Amino acid sequence: MRETKDAEPLPPSGVAMNATAAFEPIAETPTAEAVRPVAATIEAFLASVERRAWRIAEIALHDPDEALDAVQDAMLRLVRHYSAKPAEEWPPLFWGILRRRITDLQRRRTVRNRILVWTRRASNDDEDLPAWEAPDLGPEPARALASRQAHAAMSKAIRALPRRQQQAFMLRILEGLGVADTARAMGCSEGSVKTHLSRAMDALRTQLEDWR
Amino acid sequence: MNEMPDNTFNSLPDDADVESRARAIFKAACEEADSYHTLRLGLARRKALHAGARHSTFGMWASVAGMAACCALVAGVAWMHFPRPTNPGVTSASSASVAPVRADDQEEVPPEIASSQMEIVENLDFYRWVATQPAVASAPSRGAR
Numbered sequence: 001m002r003e004t005k006d007a008e009p010l011p012p013s014g015v016a017m018n019a020t021a022a023f024e025p026i027a028e029t030p031t032a033e034a035v036r037p038v039a040a041t042i043e044a045f046l047a048s049v050e051r052r053a054w055r056i057a058e059i060a061l062h063d064p065d066e067a068l069d070a071v072q073d074a075m076l077r078l079v080r081h082y083s084a085k086p087a088e089e090w091p092p093l094f095w096g097i098l099r100r101r102i103t104d105l106q107r108r109r110t111v112r113n114r115i116l117v118w119t120r121r122a123s124n125d126d127e128d129l130p131a132w133e134a135p136d137l138g139p140e141p142a143r144a145l146a147s148r149q150a151h152a153a154m155s156k157a158i159r160a161l162p163r164r165q166q167q168a169f170m171l172r173i174l175e176g177l178g179v180a181d182t183a184r185a186m187g188c189s190e191g192s193v194k195t196h197l198s199r200a201m202d203a204l205r206t207q208l209e210d211w212r
Numbered sequence: 213m214n215e216m217p218d219n220t221f222n223s224l225p226d227d228a229d230v231e232s233r234a235r236a237i238f239k240a241a242c243e244e245a246d247s248y249h250t251l252r253l254g255l256a257r258r259k260a261l262h263a264g265a266r267h268s269t270f271g272m273w274a275s276v277a278g279m280a281a282c283c284a285l286v287a288g289v290a291w292m293h294f295p296r297p298t299n300p301g302v303t304s305a306s307s308a309s310v311a312p313v314r315a316d317d318q319e320e321v322p323p324e325i326a327s328s329q330m331e332i333v334e335n336l337d338f339y340r341w342v343a344t345q346p347a348v349a350s351a352p353s354r355g356a357r
Contacts, residue, residue, distance in 0.1 A: 043261055050253045051242045064249055072256035079264030144244060151241040154234060173231050174238045201227050208230055 036176075042083045045090050046075050053098055056170045059155040060102045061109075070105060074098040091177060095185040099167055106163070157207045161200055164188075168196035169204070 039045035050071060057067035074097040082093045158166055164186070171182045172193065183190045245253075332339065 042264075043257070046257045046260070047254075050257055051245055051250070052238075054245070054249065054253055055238065055242050068249065068252055068256065071253065072260060075257055075260035076263055079260050083264060147237070147240045147244060150237045154237050169234075173234055176235075201230055204234075205227070205230055208233060 038087050039090070040087065042079060042087075042090065045087065045094075046078075049091070049094065050075070052175060053094070056174060057098060057102055059158055059170065060166060061105055062155070062159060066105055070098060070101045073101050092181040092184040095171055095175065095177065095181075096187065099171070099185055103163070153207075157204055161203055164192075165196045165200035165203070168193050169200040172197050 036048070039048055053071045053074065054064075054067050057070045058064050061067050061070065074094060077097050078090065078094050082090065085093065158169060161169065167186055168182065171177045171185055172179070177185065179190045179193055183193045186193060186196075
């Protein structure tokens with residue numbers, strides 16, 4: 001019988017973590033990425049990934065238009081700089097670009113909010129104004145509403161996580177990247193990905209009931 | 213024989229549940245994206261592809277232009293630094309029209325010195341003659357001491 005503890009990476013030095021979080025194995029479930037076929041052209045790849053990328057950017061940024069800008073920028077950079085790369089390398093490259101773009105926008109927003117608070121012109125426009133939503137034209141409005149509420153609850157729970165845990169959870173669980181591709185997209189080691197994901201799962205497990 | 217840690221059995225189902233639930237919600241959210249943002253995503257993709265194609269064409273021409281500019285620069289530097297062959301016909305014609313002034317003389321007498329000591333220059337023949345007579349001039353002074 002294979003011992004799972006041997007397969008676990010050592011925790012990074014200098015990082016304080018409890019024993020449960022450090023050595024709790026994350027199941028190596030077959031991810032959605034493993035099932036997805038490799039796109040033949042960059043256009044097909046972008047078409048297949050654009051909605052998920054937009055949703056993930058929206059979860060992180062809490063702004064659909066900013067998320068759209070981030071996705072468009074990531075697409076542009078991928079096409080300009082990496083379209084000649086093999087198709088197998090596009091997913092980690094694309095998600096890495098998008099991750100950096102999202103981080104840039106989050107930092108810019110933080111600075112902007114600080115300046116606004118400092119100049120006493122801070123307003124809670126983003127929070128108070130009702131967000132425009134497209135009218136629901138679907139055949140099952142009740143189901144769509146429940147799905148939207150569940151998505152909103154999950155997004156809120158993910159946004160409450162630290163940034164690296166957010167990234168690990170969204171890339172690994174929502175997008176279904178493998179550990180190696182997630183590590184490449186996040187610019188860290190595979191052990192760090194597992195650690196961040198383990199902590200994210202610990203935090204989100206308690207909120208699972210809100211998603212139902 | 214218990215090779216697995218005890219907490220594995222308690223945590224794995226929860227992790228799997230969180231994963232499956234999160235994926236289901238995310239998949240539904242992606243499928244139910246509104247038409248406005250779906251359309252804008254398609255436009256963004258086409259714009260990115262178009263800009264990428266334009267960028268690659270521009271990059272190709274930019275590299276060609278850069279190589280041409282480098283070649284021109286190298287040729288210019290080589291033309292300036294390599295010794296050029298003198299044209300004997302031009303040299304003889306110009307030397308015939310110019311007064312026979314030696315280059316050595318121009319270097320020996322700078323303009324400021326020439327203006328202040330023009331008298332010495334004019335009597336240069338006399339001073340050259342004096343220079344040939346040092347033994348005759350210094351002989352009486354040694355004898356007087």
